[in-house]
Amino acid sequence: MALLRVLLLLGGLRLPLTLGLLQDPPTVYEGPPGSYFGFALDFHMTGVAQPGAVFLCSWPPDETPCHPLPIDTAGNEKETQGTLELRTYKSHQWLGASVTSWNGNLVCAPLQHWNALEGEDEAFRTPTGACFLQWVRPGWYWGHGGGCWSGNAKRRP
Numbered sequence: 780m781a782l783l784r785v786l787l788l789l790g791g792l793r794l795p796l797t798l799g800l801l802q803d804p805p806t807v808y809e810g811p812p813g814s815y816f817g818f819a820l821d822f823h824m825t826g827v828a829q830p831g832a833v834f835l836c837s838w839p840p841d842e843t844p845c846h847p848l849p850i851d852t853a854g855n856e857k858e859t860q861g862t863l864e865l866r867t868y869k870s871h872q873w874l875g876a877s878v879t880s881w882n883g884n885l886v887c888a889p890l891q892h893w894n895a896l897e898g899e900d901e902a903f904r905t906p907t908g909a910c911f912l913q914w915v916r917p918g919w920y921w922g923h924g925g926g927c928w929s930g931n932a933k934r935r936p
Contacts, residue, residue: 872888
């Protein structure tokens with residue numbers, strides 16, 4: 780890299796200014812050891828191992844610590860429809876493995892599983908994944924949708 784800079788300077792070219800994304804020294808955000816910070820796993824949900832989380836960090840960095848966004852805080856879920864019981868498993872779901880923000884925020888948990896049970900009969904755990912969408916409009920909050928589920932964002936009362 781140093782050789783490239785010398786060649787550019789000798790040629791009379793100037794390096795363009797950056798927007799601060801490639802700083803020297805770099806800005807480092809860290810999470811707990813073994814947490815895959817960036818995938819930012821959360822180890823504090825009862826009955827769920829490593830569900831995942833999305834952290835909001837300030838840019839440019841300041842003294843404010845990064846904090847998790849409350850996206851999917853329900854833990855494992857169970858729903859009964861007649862004799863059929865539907866279960867959603869959120870352990871190791873990797874919430875935050877996919878994140879985008881354009882005209883709203885979309886956060887996905889690609890390894891979320893669900894299962895259908897009827898009496899003694901049981902389907903296998905189906906890895907459908909799930910995504911959560913938040914529109915950037917007042918009065919709207921995170922809505923769930925994914926795989927075989929039909930879900931829409933709901934308006935706050």
